[in-house]
Amino acid sequence: MSVQTADPKRAAEAVPDHPTVHDARLVDRRDQGGRRVLEVVLGPDVDRVPPGVLRTLADADCGITTVQEQGTFLVAVVT
Template sequence: MSIQTANLEAAAEAVPEHPTVYDARLVDRRDQDGRRVLEVVLGPQVDRVPPGVLRALAEADCGLDTVQSQGTFLVAIAE
């Protein structure tokens, strides 16, 4: 069992300020025990999660769960 200490709301406010972030939104994952996650969409042609985005997530005690390409975008799920 893990203790949820992530401040997803703070991360959702901080992450969009990075120039590579196209969109960031809180999503309820009902199919995964109702957890909330932060979905971060990185702009076209971005091939990795930049250090600035990782830093903003870390400052809100969030970590990456998955990162995958969707067309020309990269989608990272933070929790």
């Protein structure tokens, strides 16, 4: 299902304000059908996506499609 109301750009502007967010940027991802997604890097040593980050994403009608560890960081792909 494709979500047409998601606003990753708005999420990209708001989510860096959270203290656990190390970086957030919009990128074009081939593995996501070539669409622009938001990559949120959490950490170091963050073991889950905090509720405050989830609320910020929800406010922009965005959801997380994947989360993976990269070293001591977590990277969440948001659409």
